[in-house]
Amino acid sequence: MEFRLSDKSLLPALIALLLLGSCLSLAVGAMTIGWGDVLAGLMHWSWPSILDQDVPEQYALVLGEIRLPRLLLGLIVGGILGVCGAVMQGMFRNPLAEPGIIGVSSGAAVGAGIVLVFGAVLGAWLGTHSEKLQWLLLPAFASTGAIFATWLVYVLGDRGRSVVMMLLAGVAISALAGAALGMFAYVATDTALRDMTMWQLGSLSGATWTSVLVAGLIFATSAGFLWSRANDLNALLLGESEARHLGVDVNGLKRQIIVLNGVAVGAAVSVSGIIGFIGLVVPHIVRLLRGPDHRYLIPYSGLLGGLLLTVADTIARSVFAPAEMPVGILTALLGAPFFLFLLWQQRRQIF
Amino acid sequence: MLLEISDLSIQYPRAISPLLENISLSFACGEVTALLGPNGCGKTSLLRAISGELDYAGHIHLFGRTQADWYRTQQDHRALARRYGLLAQHSNLNFAFTSREVVQLGLGPGSLSRVEQGERVEHFMQRADVWHLRDRLFPSLSGGEKQRVQLARVLSQLSLAEPGEEKILLLDEPTSALDLKHQHQVLALVCEVAGENTAVIAVLHDLNLAARYADRMVMLGQGRVQADGAPAALLQPDLVEQVYGYRGQLVNVSGHSALL
CATH class of the missing domain: 3.40.50.300 (P-loop containing nucleotide triphosphate hydrolases)
Incomplete structure (x- = not known):
């Protein structure tokens, strides 16, 4: 019998780990805050008169304005990457597809780069509304870039039939995106340049309540829609013509996946930059624990992605405290060898 | 028709x-x-x-x-x-579904209860002689076993017809x-x-x-x-030679014709 965990054991375990990871992420950092003070500080921040107890003002500020939005953003971005990785692997019918590897994140980064660099020009034209528009323009452009990149890789990769072409198309798109971003760097202002460097390395340090709200809404809608197509995605794993014979509107499904994935990855990249390999590692672990059925794979990948990114971010910002390492470096450090391992495992199927 | x-x-x-x-x-x-x-x-x-x-x-x-x-x-x-079902020549399913789950995909989300689904899956897996492979992972099966599992899937799909x-x-x-x-x-x-x-x-x-x-x-x-x-009219050496460019010999063994 194939090893599979039941929902009764997996779901509570994952939620417990998520809570534990969240508490840890709130308590640990440049300023270590005790467990009791975390709770008190959060309560004080959200509703100052609720407690008589005296809580240092800076605890409340650090927790409420810095760590809590960052924690939530980590859960959201990790969730997006986990879900999108799972769904893309389903569409490409191959466990090697991942937003970072096949160039989708790079496409999104170019979109975001356009807004960052040319935002000043755009701002002068739009006048005073530019500040308010930036948080809308950034995800919109990033999503457009991501959608275009996904579509390109899918068409070049012979619609999921050629893994080699898919990976090579990803290499080409990443190279092209790298060149575009490099070109942007030459014309960028100092502030824009700093933002762009962060984009390319991937970091959650820019978390604000606005970014949490925007990314959270996009995550909830796109992941919900994708989850509702779980049965059709399962059928698609059998092959396109097989899925069509099972009554799935294959072209409609693929269009929906490319757009929703692009929007979600675009949102993730516009708030945190390119964080690689979460979308590769997470669905793989979930498949080992719970099997490849998308009805379970999608929600569990969302939860595990959030957990993994939060833990990675906590580590990345505390090992060299008070300096912090962009979390994208850490995920690449751990994820790239894992990618090589998967490649090695699949070598016979690829060539 | x-x-x-x-x-x-x-x-x-x-x-x-x-x-x-x-x-x-x-x-x-x-x-x-x-x-x-x-x-x-x-x-x-x-x-x-x-x-x-x-x-x-x-x-x-x-x-x-x-x-x-x-x-x-x-x-x-x-x-x-x-x-309307199709059994393709090759199946390239890269993910670790068990054979039973593959057959179940034929039934889809549909209106059947869990018990009914289980019964249908077993019925068609028995008929395709793959019931003993039900808990094996599909990608680990041999080509012939995969083909029979896929046949069971297609037959279970057609069982949904009114x-x-x-x-x-x-x-x-x-x-x-x-x-x-x-x-x-x-x-x-x-x-x-x-x-x-x-x-x-x-x-x-x-x-x-x-x-x-x-x-x-x-x-x-x-x-x-x-x-x-x-078949009896088509299994003729002249016709087969015309189509395939190979001349066989027709033999008759206990009522069955065969071209050698």
Whole structure:
């Protein structure tokens, strides 16, 4: 019998780990805050008169304005990457597809780069509304870039039939995106340049309540829609013509996946930059624990992605405290060898 | 007629001459038809055109309606799916589903209860002789085992048809990866299925197997239908030499004809 965990054991375990990871992420950092003070500080921040107890003002500020939005953003971005990785692997019918590897994140980064660099020009034209528009323009452009990149890789990769072409198309798109971003760097202002460097390395340090709200809404809608197509995605794993014979509107499904994935990855990249390999590692672990059925794979990948990114971010910002390492470096450090391992495992199927 | 093909031509881009030219065929319920012919004669292309994956000139009617008409709305598409199945020659499923889960995919999310689903899956896995493989991972099975699991999946899909609804089953070389025993077992099963309100169209390579199990044989060659009729009439050395360019010898063993 194939090893599979039941929902009764997996779901509570994952939620417990998520809570534990969240508490840890709130308590640990440049300023270590005790467990009791975390709770008190959060309560004080959200509703100052609720407690008589005296809580240092800076605890409340650090927790409420810095760590809590960052924690939530980590859960959201990790969730997006986990879900999108799972769904893309389903569409490409191959466990090697991942937003970072096949160039989708790079496409999104170019979109975001356009807004960052040319935002000043755009701002002068739009006048005073530019500040308010930036948080809308950034995800919109990033999503457009991501959608275009996904579509390109899918068409070049012979619609999921050629893994080699898919990976090579990803290499080409990443190279092209790298060149575009490099070109942007030459014309960028100092502030824009700093933002762009962060984009390319991937970091959650820019978390604000606005970014949490925007990314959270996009995550909830796109992941919900994708989850509702779980049965059709399962059928698609059998092959396109097989899925069509099972009554799935294959072209409609693929269009929906490319757009929703692009929007979600675009949102993730516009708030945190390119964080690689979460979308590769997470669905793989979930498949080992719970099997490849998308009805379970999608929600569990969302939860595990959030957990993994939060833990990675906590580590990345505390090992060299008070300096912090962009979390994208850490995920690449751990994820790239894992990618090589998967490649090695699949070598016979690829060539 | 469940399936009617009229004036069908298939030409691949950049090909000098069409692969198939002005073919007209129709298929009746309850009949097993074997599509035969030399390599590259267009058997699989014909099957792909029928299943709507290949562009063609001409007309294909499924259950009296044009093919494009069936795919116009999602509701019709789903209605077609439960009475129209295809078993492809190869399956490349890279993910670790168990055989039982693969067969279950044929039933889809549908209206069946969990218990009913389980019963149907077991029923068709038993009939395709793969019930003992139910907990094995699909990617770890041999080619022939995969083919039989996929057959069970397609049969479970067609079991969703309303009682009395007629069905079409397309098989692309269903016996190509099978051992001797399972070749006969699978074709006998296919004949049984044809008896359950189904028109079966199978691409086959083995003339003798086709002659033994099919009700009708269609030989393709040089872009046209070379012969169409009962197996006994088609299993003739002259005709086979004309289509395949190989002269065999007809032998008769206890009532079965075979071409050696």
